[in-house]
Amino acid sequence: MLIEDDTSLRESLRLALRRQGHEVEAVSTGEEGLRLLPTWPAELVVLDLMLPGMSGFEVCRRLRAEGSLPILMLTARGDDFDIVTGLEAGADDYVVKPVRPRVLDARIRAVLRRAEPSAGAEPETHGDLTLDRLTLTVAKAGVPLVLTPVELRLLFELSAAPARVFSRRQLLEAVWEEDYLGDSRLVDACVHRLRTKIEELPAKPVYVQTVRGFGYRFGPVPDMSP
Amino acid sequence: MLIEDDTSLRESLRLALRRQGHEVEAVSTGEEGLRLLPTWPAELVVLDLMLPGMSGFEVCRRLRAEGSLPILMLTARGDDFDIVTGLEAGADDYVVKPVRPRVLDARIRAVLRRAEPSAGAEPETHGDLTLDRLTLTVAKAGVPLVLTPVELRLLFELSAAPARVFSRRQLLEAVWEEDYLGDSRLVDACVHRLRTKIEELPAKPVYVQTVRGFGYRFGPVPDMSP
DNA sequence: CACAACTATTACAGTCCTATGACATTTCCG
DNA sequence: CGGAAATGTCATAGGACTGTAATAGTTGTG
Incomplete structure (x- = not known):
């Protein structure tokens, strides 16, 4: 699931990721993402930090409180504060904007590969x-x-x-x-x-x-x- | 284990990491690192990409071939090629220079947290x-x-x-x-x-x-x- | 009840999948 | 370089599975 408020960036990433073989649901606010996630069984969340309304940090904390869904943060600059706070808030990784689809895909696959073993459903x-x-x-x-x-x-x-x-x-x-x-x-x-x-x-x-x-x-x- | 050829950077990182509570062994070439690793049981390798002699990529591949020791790459620029190739070579994460000790520490802890389960496994x-x-x-x-x-x-x-x-x-x-x-x-x-x-x-x-x-x-x- | 529409059951042949061994190529050593 | 080991590719055979079709059975309807 992709949570990103900038419409043009959201759409271009959605298309790029789909081309890489991912199934993507894209939303523009943290609230909407949190609302959909229980019913749309995402394997990973790509989360922008700067969001209108609830911030990316807050979304990240709430997701962490609910489970171990992998989170990949999008951050505007290589700002140290963002990075450290993001990782401490429970993000599994982050990518600095401007985002290159190839980089994002590589990061997604790396995170999924690491997170996979525990992602098993119970009988x-x-x-x-x-x-x-x-x-x-x-x-x-x-x-x-x-x-x-x-x-x-x-x-x-x-x-x-x-x-x-x-x-x-x-x-x-x-x-x-x-x-x-x-x-x-x-x-x-x-x-x-x-x-x-x-x-x-x-x-x-x-x-x-x-x-x-x-x-x-x-x-x-x-x-x-x- | 820290593998970094620039002496002043190596020493400053070594001191900073020790201050954060890590036990650090620092070497200046990939060959030396590979030679020491079997006997110095590191939990994680911080690896510079640009090394004299064997490149960081090569070191990374060889470490991967031998086991799942977590690898954190240091890369000179946010160069897409480096990043993608590094992650594909098996690095668990990377940090872009110039390195802030606080960022490096956060990344190290994040990687260790993820890599934990299999780390010190008994037969x-x-x-x-x-x-x-x-x-x-x-x-x-x-x-x-x-x-x-x-x-x-x-x-x-x-x-x-x-x-x-x-x-x-x-x-x-x-x-x-x-x-x-x-x-x-x-x-x-x-x-x-x-x-x-x-x-x-x-x-x-x-x-x-x-x-x-x-x-x-x-x-x-x-x-x-x- | 008789009929039509639908579904269950059965048998069989073709297809698909995997195991296996031989061979070509690459990699790793000294 | 040379030789050995490891890896990748291929062809083949055997067996399990699937798709098809024919027949029997069931359900609903006028």
């Missing part, structure tokens, strides 16, 4: 299923299951949004190639194979349910009673 | 394998093994996060150059060579396992039972 549990996205393993009642790559991606995709209905086309785009052009019945076959592995009774599925006419969903129908 | 044991990151040695059932540099880095990278799955590209970036552009089948070949050395039955690997469609993993599937 999730759904009923007696345990999903570990970090080790790509699935266990049922503690017993590891052997899933094929497609089965794994399918299960992880569905379980990322429990109760949400995915159309066959959405699943094809997420699990297979973006521009897959074949029969969408393929999803049925793979869901079936997945069910034979994770369901007690594949005919009465508990985890991967059919939503007739629409697609599939992970988990139970949400309870909507007040 | 680890996984099954009948013993990995010593400090001495870069591997033994199987007490018998030392002779691994090549690539095999060693590959094994250490994988074993740094047991059970986690590494993609071929991740391994290429971690073990080879960041921007290596060749065939990712290279990883397969090197994993194979590594297996012939550390596995009882390379066809039924215990330590370095294949995760079809994704990459490789060190160690067994984690136990998920409560």
Whole structure:
């Protein structure tokens, strides 16, 4: 996530970073960044120091208070005070303006490389299923299951949004190639194979349910009673 | 350890850092630094780029080849080329001259804070394998093994996060150059060579396992039972 | 109830993935 | 320089996985 108030700089950095293969969400104020971060799961924040309203320092402190999300600061000059204070506020690194995209990219990759080991999500549990996205393993009642790559991606995709209905086309785009052009019945076959592995009774599925006419969903129908 | 050829700068930095509570060994050439490091167990190297004889880049590469000792570069100008190349050569951070002792100290502490986890690691044991990151040695059932540099880095990278799955590209970036552009089948070949050395039955690997469609993993599937 | 629309199940063949060993090239030594 | 070790590239084979299609079963509708 890029937090930078200068619109032209923000856009040019966003494009440059996207060209380097990063997925970027760009906002112009610290408040907006803090508001979005819980729902937009960023791996790293590029943070300008001089911001209208809440300063970069303040954003940095608040982010630090919440977790270990890596922070890369943008600072106007090689001002000693900024640098020291920034690093002490918890920034992982900083880049001095004017920013060269190549430098920023190298710094981002360096920070991500260092921060990576701890960035692992914990295993999730759904009923007696345990999903570990970090080790790509699935266990049922503690017993590891052997899933094929497609089965794994399918299960992880569905379980990322429990109760949400995915159309066959959405699943094809997420699990297979973006521009897959074949029969969408393929999803049925793979869901079936997945069910034979994770369901007690594949005919009465508990985890991967059919939503007739629409697609599939992970988990139970949400309870909507007040 | 401080590697800096300019005597007056070297001495002033040495005194300043000692005043900040660091124990400093200062030398004037890369060759001398590399010679001393095995016996003087530094926690971090502050390395000037412009050195007589072996350049800072070269020193950096050699240190990286041997281990994960944190490296902080001193560079004459904020030259993009130096910065990018330095970070790609494996430096953890850099400081631009003229150096302010307070900045240098803040950077040193930041790098040490990040690098901490693996710093003074005891030998680890996984099954009948013993990995010593400090001495870069591997033994199987007490018998030392002779691994090549690539095999060693590959094994250490994988074993740094047991059970986690590494993609071929991740391994290429971690073990080879960041921007290596060749065939990712290279990883397969090197994993194979590594297996012939550390596995009882390379066809039924215990330590370095294949995760079809994704990459490789060190160690067994984690136990998920409560 | 009969029909249409949709989904489950099964089997099979082609495709994709990895292991493996041979070979070429580079690097590292003395 | 010469030779050895290490590394990178390639071809092949075997096996696992996936895509397809055909059939059976299920659900909803008039």
